[in-house]
């Protein structure tokens with residue numbers, strides 16, 4: 001299945017009126033495919049990601065994850081859905097300073113009730129997939145910025161999410177490391193069969209992504225095509 005945003009409109013309070021952050025946005029991202037949402041500051045990219053993550057409820061429209069429409073779900077149901085079906089990668093890795101790379105990942109799976117042994121196996125497999133097999137025992141301060149972001153990406157995949165949402169993952173990295181991170185996210189999207197949305201303001205990295213959706217003033221100018 002996939003991620004489907006259908007006719008999404010989102011407004012925020014703005015003095016006496018309301019500001020339209022997303023204006024009738026429709027975006028379908030199949031499993032195993034990556035849509036890059038690109039646009040200038042304030043165009044609505046973060047709002048799009050927050051709606052897709054079910055962290056903000058839109059004024060109108062439907063978010064469907066893995067075939068499940070989220071409209072009308074209770075807060076508890078949404079928390080459960082996020083925990084099992086959505087992986088998120090933010091600009092800054094926000095790793096726990098006292099945990100090793102493997103432990104950062106294991107914690108995620110154990111919170112979801114997976115056995116420690118299975119969690120360890122998946123953590124080591126994912127660290128291998130992001131090129132950090134040899135650094136599983138390192139703590140965040142013993143890793144470079146790019147390596148920390150790789151741990152962050154592996155952590156988001158721990159619970160085998162349907163949907164992977166990635167917010168400006170290269171903002172703290174130089175060009176070369178940034179390009180490597182986008183390549184990695186593209187490869188993992190195919191390998192782990194996630195429906196991935198990557199938000200960025202920088203199109204220089206976007207040579208290999210499946211589709212580009214341009215966000216301008218809350219509208220998708222070029223809706224992503226298959």
Ligand SMILES: Nc1ncnc2c1ncn2[C@@H]1O[C@H](COP(=O)(O)OP(=O)(O)OP(=O)(O)O)[C@@H](O)[C@H]1O
Pocket residue numbers: 012013019020021039040041042043044045046047048201
């Ligand atoms: N909580 C809020 N309350 C009111 N207005 C908001 C709120 N969050 C965002 N906005 C406004 O909504 C619009 C879209 O913001 P959003 O953060 O989605 O843009 P963005 O494309 O992610 O920007 P950036 O690239 O700078 O992060 C902007 O005009 C912003 O000022």
